Amino acid sequence: MNNAGVWRLALPLGLAQLLFFAAPLLILLSTSLATDENLTQGSLRAWREVLGDAFHIQSVLNTLRLGALTVLATMLLAVPLALVHMAAGPRVKRLILIVAVLPLLTSVVVRTFSWIVILGREGVINSTLVASGLATAPTALLQTEPGLILALTQIEMPLMLLPLIAATARIDPSLLDASTSLGASLGRTLGRVVLPLALPGLIAGATLVFASAATAFISQSVIGGGRLNYLPALVWQQAMVVFDWPLAAAMALTLMGSVLMVVGALNLLGRNARHA
Amino acid sequence: MLDATPTNLGHCLDMDGVRVRYGQTLAVRDVTLSVAPGEILALLGPSGCGKTTLLRTVAGFIQAEAGQVLVDGRAIDHLPPGKRGVGIVFQSYALFPHMSAAQNVAYGLEARGMPKAEIIRRVEASLAAVRMESFGARRPAALSGGQQQRVALARALAIEPAILLLDEPFAALDRSLRLDLQLEIKRIQRRFGVTCVLVTHDQDEAMSMADRMAVMRAGVVEQVGPPTELYDTPATAFVAGFVGTTNRLHGRIEARDGAGYAVRLDAGATVTVESPRGFDLGARVMLCARPEQLTLRPPEDTDPGAWPARLRLSLPLGPALIHDLEAGSAEVKIQQPRHGAPPPPGDVRIAILPGAKPSLFSEGDSA
Amino acid sequence: MSLINRRGLLAAGLALPALGARAQTTQMTAAVYPGGWDEALRAVLAPRLLQQHNVAVSFDPLFAVDQIAKARAARGTPPFDVFVLDPGPRVSGMDLGLFETFDPARLPSRAVLPTGYADTVGAAVAAQVVGIAYNPQKLPKPAGWRDLFQPQYASKLGLTGFGTTFGTISLIEMAKALGGSETNMDPLFAELRRIKPSVAAVAAPAAMPGLFQQGQIDVMYTNTYTVTLLRSRGVPIAFAVPESGAAAFVTSMHIAKNSRNIAAAYQYIDAMISTPVQSALALDPYFFVPVNKDVTPGADVPMRSISEITNFVTHDWSRINPLRAGWISRFNREMAG
Numbered sequence: 001m002n003n004a005g006v007w008r009l010a011l012p013l014g015l016a017q018l019l020f021f022a023a024p025l026l027i028l029l030s031t032s033l034a035t036d037e038n039l040t041q042g043s044l045r046a047w048r049e050v051l052g053d054a055f056h057i058q059s060v061l062n063t064l065r066l067g068a069l070t071v072l073a074t075m076l077l078a079v080p081l082a083l084v085h086m087a088a089g090p091r092v093k094r095l096i097l098i099v100a101v102l103p104l105l106t107s108v109v110v111r112t113f114s115w116i117v118i119l120g121r122e123g124v125i126n127s128t129l130v131a132s133g134l135a136t137a138p139t140a141l142l143q144t145e146p147g148l149i150l151a152l153t154q155i156e157m158p159l160m161l162l163p164l165i166a167a168t169a170r171i172d173p174s175l176l177d178a179s180t181s182l183g184a185s186l187g188r189t190l191g192r193v194v195l196p197l198a199l200p201g202l203i204a205g206a207t208l209v210f211a212s213a214a215t216a217f218i219s220q221s222v223i224g225g226g227r228l229n230y231l232p233a234l235v236w237q238q239a240m241v242v243f244d245w246p247l248a249a250a251m252a253l254t255l256m257g258s259v260l261m262v263v264g265a266l267n268l269l270g271r272n273a274r275h276a
Numbered sequence: 277m278l279d280a281t282p283t284n285l286g287h288c289l290d291m292d293g294v295r296v297r298y299g300q301t302l303a304v305r306d307v308t309l310s311v312a313p314g315e316i317l318a319l320l321g322p323s324g325c326g327k328t329t330l331l332r333t334v335a336g337f338i339q340a341e342a343g344q345v346l347v348d349g350r351a352i353d354h355l356p357p358g359k360r361g362v363g364i365v366f367q368s369y370a371l372f373p374h375m376s377a378a379q380n381v382a383y384g385l386e387a388r389g390m391p392k393a394e395i396i397r398r399v400e401a402s403l404a405a406v407r408m409e410s411f412g413a414r415r416p417a418a419l420s421g422g423q424q425q426r427v428a429l430a431r432a433l434a435i436e437p438a439i440l441l442l443d444e445p446f447a448a449l450d451r452s453l454r455l456d457l458q459l460e461i462k463r464i465q466r467r468f469g470v471t472c473v474l475v476t477h478d479q480d481e482a483m484s485m486a487d488r489m490a491v492m493r494a495g496v497v498e499q500v501g502p503p504t505e506l507y508d509t510p511a512t513a514f515v516a517g518f519v520g521t522t523n524r525l526h527g528r529i530e531a532r533d534g535a536g537y538a539v540r541l542d543a544g545a546t547v548t549v550e551s552p553r554g555f556d557l558g559a560r561v562m563l564c565a566r567p568e569q570l571t572l573r574p575p576e577d578t579d580p581g582a583w584p585a586r587l588r589l590s591l592p593l594g595p596a597l598i599h600d601l602e603a604g605s606a607e608v609k610i611q612q613p614r615h616g617a618p619p620p621p622g623d624v625r626i627a628i629l630p631g632a633k634p635s636l637f638s639e640g641d642s643a
Numbered sequence: 644m645s646l647i648n649r650r651g652l653l654a655a656g657l658a659l660p661a662l663g664a665r666a667q668t669t670q671m672t673a674a675v676y677p678g679g680w681d682e683a684l685r686a687v688l689a690p691r692l693l694q695q696h697n698v699a700v701s702f703d704p705l706f707a708v709d710q711i712a713k714a715r716a717a718r719g720t721p722p723f724d725v726f727v728l729d730p731g732p733r734v735s736g737m738d739l740g741l742f743e744t745f746d747p748a749r750l751p752s753r754a755v756l757p758t759g760y761a762d763t764v765g766a767a768v769a770a771q772v773v774g775i776a777y778n779p780q781k782l783p784k785p786a787g788w789r790d791l792f793q794p795q796y797a798s799k800l801g802l803t804g805f806g807t808t809f810g811t812i813s814l815i816e817m818a819k820a821l822g823g824s825e826t827n828m829d830p831l832f833a834e835l836r837r838i839k840p841s842v843a844a845v846a847a848p849a850a851m852p853g854l855f856q857q858g859q860i861d862v863m864y865t866n867t868y869t870v871t872l873l874r875s876r877g878v879p880i881a882f883a884v885p886e887s888g889a890a891a892f893v894t895s896m897h898i899a900k901n902s903r904n905i906a907a908a909y910q911y912i913d914a915m916i917s918t919p920v921q922s923a924l925a926l927d928p929y930f931f932v933p934v935n936k937d938v939t940p941g942a943d944v945p946m947r948s949i950s951e952i953t954n955f956v957t958h959d960w961s962r963i964n965p966l967r968a969g970w971i972s973r974f975n976r977e978m979a980g
Contacts, residue, residue, distance in 0.1 A: 120859040
């Protein structure tokens with residue numbers, strides 16, 4: 001098929017994209033630049049309030065930090081699991097895949113509320129710690145950043161594990177034999193062969209986890225609580241409770257922009273990893 | 277060792293009663309083989325015969341259930357692959373795709389903690405030995421199949437292995453490239469004096485590369501010896517069939533005749549064949565004759581050692597002519613030097629070329 | 644499934660279109676709070692409406708704020724015919740002109756409502772009584788709002804902000820108890836800042852019952868409905884009426900501007916306040932506080948009839964609403980970190 005033919009085929013989809021994706025974004029942008037949602041008058045008030053306010057800037061940083069830490073935590077768990085998957089026989093492989101996908105079959109809301117049961121003052125972790133004598137009093141886990149990261153790690157795990165496993169599964173097993181036969185230790189084989197080759201999967205996973213954790217509205221508000229401020233909850237609050245749509249729009253665009261920046265950086269890293 | 281001076285200080289490899297089991301099945305059944313210093317031994321056989329399993333056992337990727345692998349008389353079974361002094365060229369070459377050719381070659385040297393300057397010197401020498409010195413900076417993806425194979429060879433040789441294992445090294449290459457590379461590898465191997473085991477399912481490859489061949493079938497070595505010996509005097513009908521082309525002619529032992537037997541062929545001739553094996557009178561036998569061991573006779577020929585057939589087609593193949601014949605229900609192929617025009621199709625007779633020594637096997641010897 | 648059942652279903656399936664042909668069924672859409680309200684109105688109200696008035700209602704489960712947002716976004720073409728709203732969003736809806744003018748005379752059952760419960764804006768359909776909920780196995784009964792700032796309560800307290808009606812009026816009551824007023828939150832914020840390091844949780848309103856159930860918090864401010872519901876699930880919880888009095892507000896229904904089913908909407912609201920529906924809704928598992936004078940509220944509700952609601956603390960939402968955005972933002976900032 002010639003180029004023009006491809007264009008003609010892609011055109012309807014392209015127009016639909018424009019209509020359903022670009023247009024709402026444009027409305028969002030113009031709302032953020034107005035005094036109210038009817039766009040009666042232009043104003044930079046909303047943007048001044050978002051970017052000129054230490055509280056809002058701190059919320060942006062909190063959100064990005066939450067995404068980054070969740071990425072690190074999921075990596076820490078997913079990498080060993082992917083290695084086990086790589087080394088395991090077909091039955092264990094299948095088991096790991098099922099375990100990896102299983103969380104996706106329950107809704108985020110259910111998973112989030114289950115974490116209240118686990119992290120609470122009288123939850124599974126605290127009763128275990130106190131009963132075993134490792135702690136004398138319950139530790140605060142719920143409504144803390146570490147607790148939220150712990151929960152998000154479980155919730156977002158499939159997004160890290162699946163691309164990673166897809167990448168490690170593509171590694172030719174004879175590369176590992178080659179490395180071993182050339183005298184490399186297990187550590188060297190992992191560090192010099194497996195990880196570099198799994199890097200595209202790792203970056204894809206990091207991108208998904210970051211974007212998802214940074215915008216995990218339900219988990220952030222239910223597990224994180226009111227002491228931790230993240231942009232998604234602030235956007236919801238401004239849009240749905242306060243009805244300050246320009247401010248909500250400016251915040252939403254700030255959230256989108258900052259997440260896109262990180263995702264873009266990861267993408268660049270991924271492209272280099274493929275070529276490196 | 278990588279420098280121009282050739283060495284003959286090879287190492288010898290022994291497999292002594294090696295047995296490998298996969299679950300319920302024995303993949304390798306008590307194989308005993310010796311490879312002399314500097315020799316190339318080819319493990320030849322159909323897929324699933326256990327040749328690759330045997331190779332991976334020598335490499336240390338698989339633990340034998342019984343038996344030993346010895347290098348220069350010392351057992352290496354307890355050693356991990358990296359400590360066995362074994363270099364491997366994999367079927368897929370297994371080059372690290374994210375490293376340059378030079379980095380691939382350096383990999384084993386770095387793992388050994390060699391000083392940087394020494395690594396650089398050795399990488400250059402290894403790449404030069406396989407004539408890839410100008411491709412050191414390239415990634416495997418930017419190299420052709422043949423070039424990748426040379427880099428894989430350089431990587432395996434850079435660690436100065438006592439034993440070089442080649443696992444189907446030419447399987448992924450174009451047929452036209454194979455002969456050149458086979459000769460080149462043989463040349464390099466000779467220069468390095470490294471003892472070598474080659475796994476292949478391709479008899480031509482084994483014939484052109486190997487000093488000796490071991491034909492394997494169902495985990496057992498059927499015959500081991502120089503390629504010409506296996507070709508000329510196959511020990512079993514399987515070897516006769518697997519190494520080279522063979523015509524199977526069925527018949528019955530009619531009489532003992534000095535060093536051989538008079539065999540009454542089902543096709544209607546009585547031929548005299550020498551055989552080191554003993555047969556009872558009246559036993560059913562199978563005569564395995566190479567295409568070049570048979571000859572065409574005119575239809576009016578009256579020799580009792582000739583039998584009737586119909587010539588279907590004659591194909592000129594370089595200096596030779598291949599005749600395709602039908603003798604009763606059997607198909608027969610005959611190869612002769614080409615003199616003049618090929619004969620017209622039609623009725624002919626077939627006879628064993630005088631002086632040719634076809635092999636005789638009991639008919640029960642399955643193939 | 645037995646053969647007979649299958650036949651029965653088949654017969655019903657065949658009968659349905661016939662039923663539709665015999666008498667034209669009116670279709671309407673009503674917004675309803677997700678969860679308990681949705682379940683209750685589907686089970687109790689919808690069948691009665693169909694039976695009495697041949698009106699088939701489909702529900703659109705939306706929180707009050709979502710109803711306002713959706714109606715606003717629709718800009719003149721209402722996505723549903725009837726709103727159900729708490730006082731705060733009700734005032735927002737009035738300000739935004741989202742409602743048809745309401746005529747109480749079109750409610751045949753209007754006599755069951757206390758005076759003033761149906762006006763030109765809409766009609767009250769349920770009440771909520773807000774006070775303090777505590778775990779009687781862990782804490783003594785608090786006397787009033789001030790007690791929540793004592794160390795023994797503060798360390799077990801779950802705080803939620805001005806995002807909901809019950810949260811807003813509870814915090815206003817606390818402000819009043821601490822020397823502030825309906826419009827002056829300064830004393831409240833000063834005290835919140837003081838106890839902030841020790842409070843057990845600052846949470847989204849939807850998370851509060853879960854936190855209480857899990858023992859993360861042992862005292863919170865909420866409505867009697869939540870208390871009754873949690874206790875029916877075996878959670879040790881009791882309702883305490885503060886010494887300044889429990890606060891009450893009503894949830895009301897309103898007809899959407901430009902609705903095409905105004906007659907059906909009045910029938911829907913009338914059925915909602917009727918004695919049979921209000922009686923059924925007051926019972927397990929719905930635990931609504933009835934606005935119908937003839938229906939007795941459940942045991943947790945500190946009144947024997949809606950007529951007593953005049954004894955409860957109420958609030959002027961037309962004064963609260965303009966200040967609320969500022970309080971929400973201030974609460975976020977004060978509670979951060």
